Amino acid sequence: MPRDQFEERQHEKTRLDIMTAIGHDLLEEIQQAVANVTGIAFVTVDYKGDVLTETTHFCNYCKAVRDNPTSLLLCKLSDASGAIIAATNKEVSIYICPCGLLEIAIPIIVDGHYLGGFIGGQILCDDVPDTIVRLSKNMIPGGQNLIEHDVSTSKPEDLADIKRYSYSEVLSIAKLVEFIINQLTNHEIVSNRNKQKNLKRIGTLELKLRDIESKLYSLQTELVRYKRYVDIVRNCKLLDVIDSLSILENAPTTEAAILEYTHTLALQHDSWIEATIKEECSRIGTMVNLLNYREDCHTTWNANVDEALWHCMVPAYGIWQYVQQIIENAHQDGHNEISIMLHTEIQGNQVSIFLENDRIALDSDELKLLQDVLQKNTPVIHEDISEQGLSLLSKSILELQQMFVTQYSVSIHVECHHKSYGGMQVKLSYPLE
Known part of the structure; x- marks a missing residue:
């Protein structure tokens, strides 16, 4: 196996997981809350570009475009391209989709690792700088043969549910969401690390407790043996007196029993x-x-x-x-x-x-x-x-x-x-x- 492939596999094993770090339910809650406040459509993807959450606030225009399987492929490729740019630069990526709507890709980065991203947008913006890249339908094979979808030529009623923001407002929204996500992610990562440290510490303490319990049991056993030894010495002295009495009283059965018991004590002493x-x-x-x-x-x-x-x-x-x-x-x-x-x-x-x-x-x-x-x-x-x-x-x-x-x-x-x-x-x- 080539070294680069081996290192990639090792990296896969140790890569931080966004679902483990934040959790599916919490991701969807944040996504829904941001979408409700801003009116912007959002979806969360992992570092491979695979969708992790349900889409929120998708406009009717985009839903109609995505009903066509070929156009849907173009939309997915557009989302993936934005995520790749964000992952490569490790900063917010703002671009225009092939249909002319402004899109945002907000990377989720922890310890220098790209875990995934918040992909949002479907925004109408009238003052987009010329430096912002517009993706083309030619991104996919045969794209030139697709029906041209462009919000600039669409009817106003088809765009009624799409939010309109200035470019500066879009930047502010992107920075706010980026701040919320990264703060939350880092908090969850630290919490998980502390949890793992505490679990490891608990495991160590449990092992120490078992060791102490084992030593306590050994000490208790030794104490019982020492007490038994003291009893042996005491009983031997008493039996010596009783044996003498049994001989004087001519009690052979009692004498035999005493001798057996004395033999038992002697074996204990050995x-x-x-x-x-x-x-x-x-x-x-x-x-x-x-x-x-x-x-x-x-x-x-x-x-x-x-x-x-x-x-x-x-x-x-x-x-x-x-x-x-x-x-x-x-x-x-x-x-x-x-x-x-x-x-x-x-x-x-x-x-x-x-x-x-x-x-x-x-x-x-x-x-x-x-x-x-x-x-x-x-x-x-x-x-x-x-x-x-x-x-x-x-x-x-x-x-x-x-x-x-x-x-x-x-x-x-x-x-x-x-x-x-x-x-x-x-x-x-x-x-x-």
């Missing part, structure tokens, strides 16, 4: 930021063993993990807190038993963790709402969860997703599905690094 899948599953198994000392609900826990993934890191207590919530829901709903299973799959560089249970599931409406929130993949403020009508089980799934995003800055995809025989499946998919 790593409370991140853990391998193997460590996370071990913690869940210890928790399940401890909770099974309750007689009202028995939990079966199975973990089927590919050996290649045993040492894959996950956020500590992310999966754990979800499993705990499932067991708590089963207990609250009065289930005597529940089966929970974790298994994994690897496809290329993508790892998937499946969490399934055979009793607990979200209702269809909440499941749909949860999927909508998960797809946004943005930090969830705890106060927003209750406002959205999400349960603690949904909250545990959202926290699981957010812990992966916060801990590893990876894009994690979470899906939730009802199982045909009861219960629910949660699938976590993320890139394996």
Whole structure:
């Protein structure tokens, strides 16, 4: 492609648009107002010469001339010629059309760019200077064969609705309209630029807000972990006392439960930021063993993990807190038993963790709402969860997703599905690094 054509195309892409700058409705309002005050016919064209607005105050004489297709072509060429002269000189162009009426082409220029123009006229003027150009019907092929249209030979009644102005009055009208249009155009351009700047500023602030919300969520998570660590230390001291009492009182079941709980606390102490899948599953198994000392609900826990993934890191207590919530829901709903299973799959560089249970599931409406929130993949403020009508089980799934995003800055995809025989499946998919 030649360089000049390439530059022209680039210029087309960045060219200011008169319709964007001012707007169709406002253009027609201005055009109508000026036409009403002056009685002069007006139409607005873009930089290519294409008509943008409805014509206003066209006289009967010009309407009759334009009824002939060939004469109409001559009139359009006359308008285009005036617009081209105005665009070239970047100033008001005054000329006489082939029929002898005075015409005005007022360019609309912003930042040195010609956007289009106001084409007005159909004026009778008795003192037009000799320097004003009169366009000829010979402008078009075969123009010499056209019927001669000239206002000087027309009947007075045919020109009754045409305004008559002196040349100085025409100049004043042209300057006034030029001033109004250019002032308005520049105002609209500045307004649009300020709007774009403000929108860009708002976008930047929104990004900063998201970043702050994400950092706030991370700090809240860290605070919870620190509090958990303090609780671990406190509980270990208390359990040491209770364990001693259980031995003295010969209570083997109580002692076994205390040892399980102590083991849970020890695992928490080892790593409370991140853990391998193997460590996370071990913690869940210890928790399940401890909770099974309750007689009202028995939990079966199975973990089927590919050996290649045993040492894959996950956020500590992310999966754990979800499993705990499932067991708590089963207990609250009065289930005597529940089966929970974790298994994994690897496809290329993508790892998937499946969490399934055979009793607990979200209702269809909440499941749909949860999927909508998960797809946004943005930090969830705890106060927003209750406002959205999400349960603690949904909250545990959202926290699981957010812990992966916060801990590893990876894009994690979470899906939730009802199982045909009861219960629910949660699938976590993320890139394996």
